[in-house]
Amino acid sequence: SAVISQKPSRDICQRGTSLTIQCQVDSQVTMMFWYRQQPGQSLTLIATANQGSEATYESGFVIDKFPISRPNLTFSTLTVSNMSPEDSSIYLCSAEGQGLYGYTFGSGTRLTVV
C-alpha cells in the first residue's frame, strides 16, 4: 500500500496566523483526503482533494478556512487559515490504497493554537 509522509508532525502557532500542512505519497493515487481529529474525538472528514480541480468540502468546512491544493497525483497541502484555539487538533492526510485494500493514513500533524 501507499506510504504517506506528512509534515510538520507538530506545530504551535499564534492565533490569527495560518499553517500549511504537506502530504506526500510515494506513488500516484487517485483520491486524497484530509481529516481533522479533535482531542478525544473520532476522525472527521474535511474534504476530498481533487487533482486538477477544486477540493470537495464536507458540511461545516469551507474553502476560505481550509484551502487545499492538489497539484499532482502524489502531493497535497491543507492550509488552516486565521487560526483560533478551536483549531487545535490533529490533521491527517489519507490516500487511496491499491485495489480494495482501503486507505492509508499519514501520521498526522498535531496543531496547537495559542
Add this chain to the structure above:
Amino acid sequence: DAKTTQPPSMDCAEGRAANLPCNHSTISGNEYVYWYRQIHSQGPQYIIHGLKNNETNEMASLIITEDRKSSTLILPHATLRDTAVYYCIVRPSTGTASKLTFGTGTRLQVTL
C-alpha cells in the same frame, strides 16, 4: 453510507481472543465492511475488509453474518500492542462515494 454501531469500550486479557462486534443493519448490497484501528498518536491503520464471506489475514479474522447486518472482528491472540480504538466502516468499493466516514469506534484495552 450505512451507519455502524459499536460498543464504546472493551477489555481483553493478553493472549485471549478479542471479539469486537459491529452492527450495520442498513448496509447496501454494494457496500463493504472495513475495519481500521488507531493506536494512540498514530494515523488509522487498515486491518481487514469483506463483502459477505468471512475473511482472514495475518492480523485478524472478519466474520460477517449471512444477512450482512452485523460483523465481528477477531484478534485471535491479543497483545498489549493491540490496545487501540477500532473502527468499523461500511462503504462502496469505488467511486466518489467511497470516502471513509468514521464513527466513534471501540476502545480496546488489552491487559496483563
